[in-house]
Amino acid sequence: MGAAVFSRIVDAVDLETVLLCESEAEAKRLAMELLKELGFKQGDIVALEFTGMSARVRLRGNVYKPGDHYGWLEQ
């Protein structure tokens, strides 16, 4: 995704998926790795529910946080 597209994002990109894993800790590690691999420098796990063999996760890659210099103001 190019910088021009990123500048249209209001604040963040959420990613939702299910990860196969053996523990909640593993799910958290995989989730953060995923955010990193996708190129998000700032990210967090908004929701994670591990049920035994998998974890439902919602990850957030922050593009602009309050107080940043927003790309959408520089169009």
Add this chain to the structure above:
Amino acid sequence: MKQQLSILLVPLDPVHDLGLRMINHRLQESGHNTTILPPDLPLEEAVKKAAEHSFDYILVSRTMGYGVVELLARFVDLLDAAGIRARSKIIIGGKAMTPELAAELGFDKGFTDRCTVEEAVAYIEGRTYEPNQLALKREKRDITASYSYEVKNPELAELLDAITDEVLAWAEDKTSPGIQRARLREEMIRQGESIASSLLSEYLALCDEPIVEYYTKGRLIKGTRTITPDEVAALNSIHKSANVRSIQHLDSQPRVIIFTGSGCPLMDVLHNHIAAEWGIDGTIFICPSWVARLEGLLQGLIAHEEDGTIPTLENIALVKRHLRPNLYFQVRAHRGLNTPEMAVYASHFRVDFTKINPVYGSMNGGTDPARLVLDAVDAIRTVSKAGVAFDIPANDELSGIPTAKNFAGMLFTAALARKLGARPILKPLLCFAPYAMIYGQMDNNFVDYNAAKILALRALFDAPIWTGEPVGFLTHEDDRVQSGTTTALHSGLAASLGVDMLTFASTDESYSRGPITIASRIDTFNALRTMFRFLGDATFAPTPKCREYADRLQEDIIAVLKGVKEKGSMVDALYEGHFGTREEGANPGRAGRHTVAKRAS
């Protein structure tokens, strides 16, 4: 007189013809001649029917996506070959359609599945389509106007009268740094500058060190930065629409309000613009919690990277200037040590609502009770003079304080407001109340106890009710579907109880490690819209326990206020646990302790 048109409706689907049947019904109601074909006719047969008569319009619907391009292209070719396109306008709509695809295939007009019956009929009749009449026609109305503010229980009326008289007499000869700053601020605003230089030294003498250092040394508070004029100017160049969807299904359903206080007014402006398109009725300007604990307010356009937008005159003005004029705007005076000054701000901006509750504000480890009661009297006088209504939050319930005690505090503030000529709004929580968690009133369901609160308040006091804040407090989980669902359910309950207004959260409600995103806000806009459509004028049915809880609440509220009257001092009653003991989760605040002083005569 409207022209009578001849229209053929062709559902090119195996079964999905509901949309066309609805349009057909509406066209017939409008006096047009229509013919609707059965679904899934062979193309040739449909074209043959189209050729039998000179139709003004042929409306085609197609839901199934597979092979749609080939099928529709062939249909257009057949219409062309039969000479029908020369005399009839051909319109296509349905889930598989886009306006671009329709144009590419040679249709005169294409509608997506979001097209409403009214939109399609307006197009055929050559009228301008006016979407969402309910939302567009919605104007801000005074939600306090239809209430008498009568205290319905004579014993309660007598208690509130005595307690509020005592408080006003106590406050008569006292002042505080907050009140003194409020007077200076009024003068500064009158002089046309947010901080007039001749008054600055006097103002700063009443402020805490971080505030003084900001003005005198330009030292920014940690996590803040100034916003540039270029950034403000750039806000104007963002493409904005005047579109609006309606969250409510019926105009009688409650007005719905969100919080915006990302920390940055620029971000707040953008969130408000987008939220307005989705149909919110208003927004609350949310400040950082430290604003309540520091004496004095900052000035200038300032962004804050933590939760809560800094309440400077300039920040508030920026957000207000960009807010659609038909949306409610609340700036909370309920800001601890700065309550009187924030009331001046709320009055200056003529906001629709502010917020004041000295009992809640002083019972949760916030502001010293004596200081806040005194400051609240001044703040209420200020907003009363300006005609700004205010709500009285009962969020002290969240620390486990019995509901009757926080309702007694809310009713005290409401009675004080009436005595000072103000327009109070009761703001009980619809939540999973910790007190009820302990004592089991919500073990079976979340309806009875929440509904009982509204019934009890209505039985005692004829006043507007704005449930908050947000609805569903302590029921939200991290999962966004669960979070949106519980917000929708509590909003449905609020609608079912006929409240005037409600505040609702985003699906980020239980997420505390970062800012609320606009996508999470939109989740709940859709959740509420769906709930209101589902509910209409129907209502939730509480069990008989609800009445039992409501009766008990009324008795307990009166018992609390009897104790306060017997004590003879509202302020002492606050320190001594009449509105919540330490064991119940109440801790009288310490900020501003010993700052109440005798006023110079």
